[in-house]
Amino acid sequence: MFAAERRQAILELVRASGAVSLRELADALKTSDVTIRRDVRELQEQGLLDRRHGGVMRPGGLSREASYSQKARVAAGAKAAIGACAASMVREGEAILIGPGSTTQELARRLARLSDLTVVTNSILVAEALAHAPAEVLVAGGSLRGSTYALVGSSVEQALSGLRVRYAFISGNGLTPTRGLSTPNVQSAGVDRAMVAAAQSVIVLADHTKLGVDTMCQTVPVEQIAEVITDSAADPQVVADLRAQDVTVQLAPDVG
Amino acid sequence: MFAAERRQAILELVRASGAVSLRELADALKTSDVTIRRDVRELQEQGLLDRRHGGVMRPGGLSREASYSQKARVAAGAKAAIGACAASMVREGEAILIGPGSTTQELARRLARLSDLTVVTNSILVAEALAHAPAEVLVAGGSLRGSTYALVGSSVEQALSGLRVRYAFISGNGLTPTRGLSTPNVQSAGVDRAMVAAAQSVIVLADHTKLGVDTMCQTVPVEQIAEVITDSAADPQVVADLRAQDVTVQLAPDVG
DNA sequence: ACTTCGGTGAACGAAATTGATCGAACGGTT
DNA sequence: AACCGTTCGATCAATTTCGTTCACCGAAGT
Numbered sequence: 001m002f003a004a005e006r007r008q009a010i011l012e013l014v015r016a017s018g019a020v021s022l023r024e025l026a027d028a029l030k031t032s033d034v035t036i037r038r039d040v041r042e043l044q045e046q047g048l049l050d051r052r053h054g055g056v057m058r059p060g061g062l063s064r065e066a067s068y069s070q071k072a073r074v075a076a077g078a079k080a081a082i083g084a085c086a087a088s089m090v091r092e093g094e095a096i097l098i099g100p101g102s103t104t105q106e107l108a109r110r111l112a113r114l115s116d117l118t119v120v121t122n123s124i125l126v127a128e129a130l131a132h133a134p135a136e137v138l139v140a141g142g143s144l145r146g147s148t149y150a151l152v153g154s155s156v157e158q159a160l161s162g163l164r165v166r167y168a169f170i171s172g173n174g175l176t177p178t179r180g181l182s183t184p185n186v187q188s189a190g191v192d193r194a195m196v197a198a199a200q201s202v203i204v205l206a207d208h209t210k211l212g213v214d215t216m217c218q219t220v221p222v223e224q225i226a227e228v229i230t231d232s233a234a235d236p237q238v239v240a241d242l243r244a245q246d247v248t249v250q251l252a253p254d255v256g
Numbered sequence: 257m258f259a260a261e262r263r264q265a266i267l268e269l270v271r272a273s274g275a276v277s278l279r280e281l282a283d284a285l286k287t288s289d290v291t292i293r294r295d296v297r298e299l300q301e302q303g304l305l306d307r308r309h310g311g312v313m314r315p316g317g318l319s320r321e322a323s324y325s326q327k328a329r330v331a332a333g334a335k336a337a338i339g340a341c342a343a344s345m346v347r348e349g350e351a352i353l354i355g356p357g358s359t360t361q362e363l364a365r366r367l368a369r370l371s372d373l374t375v376v377t378n379s380i381l382v383a384e385a386l387a388h389a390p391a392e393v394l395v396a397g398g399s400l401r402g403s404t405y406a407l408v409g410s411s412v413e414q415a416l417s418g419l420r421v422r423y424a425f426i427s428g429n430g431l432t433p434t435r436g437l438s439t440p441n442v443q444s445a446g447v448d449r450a451m452v453a454a455a456q457s458v459i460v461l462a463d464h465t466k467l468g469v470d471t472m473c474q475t476v477p478v479e480q481i482a483e484v485i486t487d488s489a490a491d492p493q494v495v496a497d498l499r500a501q502d503v504t505v506q507l508a509p510d511v512g
Numbered sequence: 513a514c515t516t517c518g519g520t521g522a523a524c525g526a527a528a529t530t531g532a533t534c535g536a537a538c539g540g541t542t
Numbered sequence: 543a544a545c546c547g548t549t550c551g552a553t554c555a556a557t558t559t560c561g562t563t564c565a566c567c568g569a570a571g572t
Contacts (some may be wrong), residue, residue, distance in 0.1 A: 002559095003529070005275035022549080032531050037550075053538065054549065095457060100498075123394070124380040130273045131380075131402040132314070139380070139407050141397020141415050146387040151395050157414070159397055173364025259519070278559080288521050293560075309528065310559065 006031065007039050012109070012129065014056055020204030021055035028080050078207040078231035081252035083107040085229050086090045086169055086205055092116045097163070098126050099170035099193050100150035102190075102204040105129055107169055120198075121165060122151040122191055145187065152187035157194040170220070174213030175228065177241035181220040182213075189212050189217035201226035208233040222247060262287065263295050270305050270312055276285040277311035334463045334487035337508035339363040341485050342362035342425055342461055348372045353419070353451050355426035356406035356444075359461040361385055363425055376419060376454075378407040378447055401443065413450040417510050424455030425474070430469030431462045431484065433497035438469075445473035457482035464489040477504060 006029055013020050024034045040056055043049050050057045083106030093116050098104050100123035106128040115134035121127055122140045130137045142156035170192055172181040181204055184188050196202050202225050211234050227248040239249050262285055269276050270499045282289045300377045306315045319488050339362030346352055354360050356379035364385040371390035377383055386393045398412035426448055428437040437460055439445050452458050458481050467490050483504040495505050
């Protein structure tokens with residue numbers, strides 16, 4: 001990765017999450033904080049982002065963004081590792097489904113180099129991450145949910161209903177060995193279920209902060225989860241319980 | 257592998273991933289860095305790619321942000337003025353359609369304050385701009401066209417076919433008094449036509465660089481254009497010709 | 513057989529980028 | 543107000559990359 005490429009990645013990250021700390025940028029791009037500082041200063045002089053003490057923000061974005069950026073900030077390194085791990089499962093020529101979420105977005109970024117790939121998504125951030133990739137990107141249209149940049153509603157579910165893909169990569173808000181994957185939003189739950197129905201194998205991307213957490217709507221029972229990819233900080237008890245139910249659990253190596 | 261063949265391969269790699277380091281190119285093509293450097297210099301002089309220290313990037317969108325910001329800076333007044341002018345036409349409670357394009361994106365930003373508004377779009381950038389607005393945002397799903405961040409294809413047209421909205425704000429690549437609005441892309445043209453069919457009134461947002469320009473696919477004949485919003489640098493002759501055909505032409509006042 | 517020519521690879525000095533370190537400034541806390 | 547940890551900015555050394563020059567190889571022509 002060279003300088004200009006790294007700066008482009010910085011802009012993508014900032015644009016996606018609204019606000020990113022310098023530490024996270026250095027972490028995600030695997031470079032020193034000094035370099036990030038230099039890049040950020042350069043980009044600021046071009047007016048491409050706004051600088052604050054400790055991090056950077058979108059240029060126009062004064063008031064917007066609290067929810068998504070906060071979520072994206074949690075366990076950024078872990079999410080990168082999980083995304084990389086998931087990306088290594090995907091082969092050229094396949095068709096896959098990617099749900100909304102900061103972890104799945106990380107996955108999407110890693111898929112940008114694969115050609116002859118078909119990606120179906122209901123996340124406009126995933127779509128944006130793949131905009132310049134050689135892959136064919138299909139966006140399931142629907143109503144936009146601002147807090148997660150996901151498209152929801154019956155039209156999304158309908159668009160997914162006719163599909164059959166190799167993998168569905170989804171990332172809810174909570175995952176427990178007994179109740180499976182869950183999300184606090186009813187509409188998102190409906191979309192998640194439609195995604196599961198369209199996939200041969202369901203891969204759940206969940207960093208350690210989501211393990212053992214249960215939220216309102218169950219979207220995928222444990223029996224339908226083929227694999228869980230989490231990070232090395234995952235609760236060993238939850239991992240063991242999941243494995244006891246024939247779920248393959250991968251611990252993504254730390255340096256994603 | 258001879259020179260021209262290798263250069264073709266370089267271009268493909270660059271277009272595919274957006275940015276490639278010289279080391280990667282030399283590695284992938286099994287040749288020395290010197291040769292790659294020579295090729296890259298040649299290709300840069302032809303404007304086929306953009307060179308940076310350590311690697312090469314896609315030419316137009318060396319970084320989409322940069323080119324976007326450059327465009328925005330060059331025509332800052334014009335785009336802001338056109339967007340503001342168009343935004344002032346929209347009333348709360350209405351349903352409108354916004355097509356892809358940097359000018360329409362500007363419009364979307366200005367609409368973020370209106371509540372009780374329904375916006376239908378096929379542009380993921382417009383959707384993103386309105387993500388945190390109180391408005392209801394509906395995204396017509398389809399295949400993603402990376403260069404414009406627009407969703408195209410029959411599913412988009414189908415999603416639009418059932419709709420009826422007050423205004424369609426679209427912004428093609430060229431607008432002439434005789435041939436109307438046009439775009440160089442066939443798929444985009446299909447979507448534009450579907451948008452026009454769904455709207456009571458078609459509003460064309462076109463800065464002065466697009467006036468008098470004709471491109472391959474005609475999307476909207478002059479008779480179906482209710483109004484054109486352009487900037488004060490517009491060619492007076494083209495404006496007069498448009499007005500002679502009962503098209504309302506607004507010259508957005510220059511703002512800072 | 514020899515020469516010329518286009519293309520390629522190697523080597524070297526020049527330039528740019530990068531990372532470590534240190535003092536200063538900033539933010540939050542007591 | 544003073545403290546402490548973090549972040550910022552600048553300098554310097556080390557690494558990487560750039561551009562030029564030169565030598566080599568194979569093909570085409572004399």
